[in-house]
Amino acid sequence: MVLLAVGTDVLRQPTPAGDHHRIRPSTVLPTTVGSYIGVYHAGVPASYTGVTSFTTRTGIRPRLVVYYSGWFEPFQAHFAATVAQHGAVPLVQMNPTGISLGAIASGHYDTYLSTYAEAVRKYHRPVIVGFGHEMNGDWYSWGYRHTSPAIFVAAWRHIVTLFRQLGARNVTWLWTINITHPGNKSISSPAPWWPGSSYVTWVGLDGYYYQPSWKFASLFGPTVTAVRELTHDPVLIAETAAALGTNQPAKIADLFAGVRLYSLLGFIWFDSVHSKDWRLDTPAAVASFRRGAASFRRTGK
Numbered sequence: 528m529v530l531l532a533v534g535t536d537v538l539r540q541p542t543p544a545g546d547h548h549r550i551r552p553s554t555v556l557p558t559t560v561g562s563y564i565g566v567y568h569a570g571v572p573a574s575y576t577g578v579t580s581f582t583t584r585t586g587i588r589p590r591l592v593v594y595y596s597g598w599f600e601p602f603q604a605h606f607a608a609t610v611a612q613h614g615a616v617p618l619v620q621m622n623p624t625g626i627s628l629g630a631i632a633s634g635h636y637d638t639y640l641s642t643y644a645e646a647v648r649k650y651h652r653p654v655i656v657g658f659g660h661e662m663n664g665d666w667y668s669w670g671y672r673h674t675s676p677a678i679f680v681a682a683w684r685h686i687v688t689l690f691r692q693l694g695a696r697n698v699t700w701l702w703t704i705n706i707t708h709p710g711n712k713s714i715s716s717p718a719p720w721w722p723g724s725s726y727v728t729w730v731g732l733d734g735y736y737y738q739p740s741w742k743f744a745s746l747f748g749p750t751v752t753a754v755r756e757l758t759h760d761p762v763l764i765a766e767t768a769a770a771l772g773t774n775q776p777a778k779i780a781d782l783f784a785g786v787r788l789y790s791l792l793g794f795i796w797f798d799s800v801h802s803k804d805w806r807l808d809t810p811a812a813v814a815s816f817r818r819g820a821a822s823f824r825r826t827g828k
Contacts, residue, residue, distance in 0.1 A: 556616070556653060556699055558761040561786055561823040563793030565589050567766070572606035575613070581798055585813055587820050591655065593618035593795060598626050599639060602646040611652055618655035618701065623669050623682075628659075632681035640689055648695040658686055660703035660765070661733055662720050665713045676719035683722040703731030703765045706750040717750070721757045729792065730754050731765030735805070736778045743785025751789050764794035768805035775807070776815035783819030793823075 564587060568577030572594040582588045592610040594603065596619050607617040621643075623631065630636060647654050659669040662679050669679065687700055704717040721727075732754070734746050747764065754762060764786065769778035786794055796816075797805045807813050 556655075558792060560790045561783075561793055563591060563763060563795075564820055564823065565591055565593065565793070565795035566798045567593060567795065569799045572603040575606075575609050577798075578613070581807075585807065585816055585820075587816070588613065588615075590614055591616040591618050593620065593655075595620045595622055598623045598636075602643050602650070604646055604650055607650055607652070607654065616653045616655065618657070620657040620660050620701075620703070621686075622667070623659055625668050628669055628674050628678045628682040632678060632685045634685070637689060640686060641693060644690040644693040644695040647690070647698060648693060651697060653697055653699065655699045655701050655729070656690075657701040657703050657731065657765075658683055660731065661705040663707070663715045663717045664705040665715075671713075671715045679720055680722045684726050687722075687726045699728040700726065701729045701731045701763070701765065702727040703733060704750070704754075706732055706734035706747055707753065709749075717753055718757060724758050724760060727758065727760055730758065730760050730762045732762060733766040734764070735767055735797070736769035736773050736782075737803070739773045741773070741778075743781050743788070747785060747789070751791070761792050762789075763792040766797055767794050768797040770803040770805060771808070775809065775812040779812060779815040779819055783822060 566578070566581050566587075566589055568581055570577040571592060575592075578589060578592060590613075592606075592613075592615050594606070594617070596603070598621070602619070603617075610617045626636070631640075647656070659667070659679060659682070661667060662670040662674070662676075664670055665672040667673070683702070690698055702722065704720065705714055707714050707716065732747060732750055734750070736746065751762060764782075767782065769775045769782075782794060785791075796807070798807055799805060807816055
């Protein structure tokens with residue numbers, strides 16, 4: 528799925544050396560618990576109208592706007608500038624649909640990636656970049672059953688290294704996995720796909736409330752635990768929502784509470800229709816969202 532999020536200030540950048548050697552950051556995005564509330568709305572990056580509409584409806588202005596980028600698509604510098612004008616930071620997920628990750632790792636696409644990195648560097652402001660999200664699921668060409676974890680890791684490291692060599696140090700790297708489900712053979716353990724802490728800044732988790740009985744602890748808790756065995760990097764719920772008919776107001780309250788309980792960065796709400804209707808369309812859901820955002824502000828988390 529696609530999305531949009533929130534954040535402030537500037538970002539942290541790890542060194543490309545070994546997993547446990549980091550440089551002192553010169554620009555840092557905040558990593559306080561509950562710093563980020565976000566939303567995806569259809570139409571980005573072609574238009575900012577959907578984001579404005581969400582703000583009008585909820586009273587919440589995202590400060591980090593996310594869009595998904597097809598391979599060979601350039602960095603959307605104009606849209607990023609619009610995002611910055613609204614006090615936000617852009618987050619882009621680069622999706623290599625139908626592209627050989629082995630070819631990426633071997634440098635075959637370095638001309639494209641170098642152009643992209645240069646555009647990001649010239650943007651100067653903070654940018655969050657992801658690559659091949661939900662790779663531990665079997666529904667994308669770059670993921671489980673289609674590409675080996677070793678090749679994915681090689682491609683990820685190659686991209687990060689190239690960006691750093693070209694001076695694109697205004698990037699925070701978001702490694703986004705799908706939450707795991709016991710017995711679900713379409714989703715693998717995230718561990719083999721882990722590129723190493725020196726190549727990742729934040730970890731993203733994608734997961735949705737499909738059923739009325741689902742709770743944050745059972746939905747996200749096991750994957751948070753699995754991630755904590757790999758790294759202590761900050762964790763962001765990179766895609767989530769509750770479908771209509773699942774008691775959205777209660778699920779929204781559960782989501783805000785779960786972020787605080789597990790000490791996460793925040794979450795990104797998928798305010799659109801994709802297999803189900805995830806939009807905040809009822810007064811009760813919007814009111815619950817407002818209350819949750821207010822609780823973040825009151826606690827400073």
